[in-house]
Amino acid sequence: MNTDVIIPYCIWHYIDLETNTFLGYISGPRKYKKDGVIGFDCKKEETKYSKWFLAGTFYAVSPSFRPIPVGMKIFCAKKNIESPYNTSDMYLMHDPYNIKEDCVYFTTYNQPVPNTSPLYFHLNGKNVFPSFDSKPPSSWSPSPISPVFVMMSKYENFKCINRRCIPWTSDIPLLYDVDPHKELYPLENCVIFCNGLTVSKNKGKPLNILEMVKEEEKSNSKIITIIIFLVFIAITVIIYNKIGFNRK
Known part of the structure; x- marks a missing residue:
């Protein structure tokens, strides 16, 4: 270093x-x-x-x-x-x-x-x-x-978290990271790594952090839509069964 x-x-x-x-x-x-x-x-x-x-x-x-x-x-x-x-x-x-x-x-x-x-x-x-x-x-x-x-001491390891190089000693709880990486680097190498475009998503094509957030929002939106749809189906089935039971 x-x-x-x-x-x-x-x-x-x-x-x-x-x-x-x-x-x-x-x-x-x-x-x-x-x-x-x-x-x-x-x-x-x-x-x-x-x-x-x-x-x-x-x-x-x-x-x-x-x-x-x-x-x-x-x-x-x-x-x-x-x-x-x-x-x-x-x-x-x-x-x-x-x-x-x-x-x-x-x-x-x-x-x-x-x-x-x-x-x-x-x-x-x-x-x-x-x-x-x-x-x-x-x-x-x-x-x-x-x-x-x-920093209160001289850190040797840094980790790229959301495009910023963070001094690292151990895992930090409740830390949100849109594109996690396990690699630890000296600061000068972390900056080079962090400044580069991320290619681990978007089918190998370059994807910057804003696009990653948008992709994650889309993914979460799809999950919410599926949950709402399943709840709607469940409610419909329950109502249908109740109507059928009352007719009997």
């Missing part, structure tokens, strides 16, 4: 309860190589963040990974280049080729997905406080894009 596809991101906090100060900052990981193996970890810049502490980590897809997986978006955690060097804004990146130096980019799910956790962004002026706690500091408000949904 490509080690650069799913990488950790670091959440830093500075909290001073006496002054009611809450500052947050999302940073990318430090990349290193040890014994020939590439790794990532969280290491703060002591000159700027000496009083900050690591509040948490999460895993997301590298913003350079293409194609962008279905169900994911690229987000920008805008850095304040001046003191206090916090994250000053969070927004959705609409142009993946317009890269700005004052952003920490990461790609993740914008809707709930199994095996992910919500990451909240609390907003107060030009200060964004990222946290896994849904309750913001007093007088703060949620960011318009809050929450996003991130």
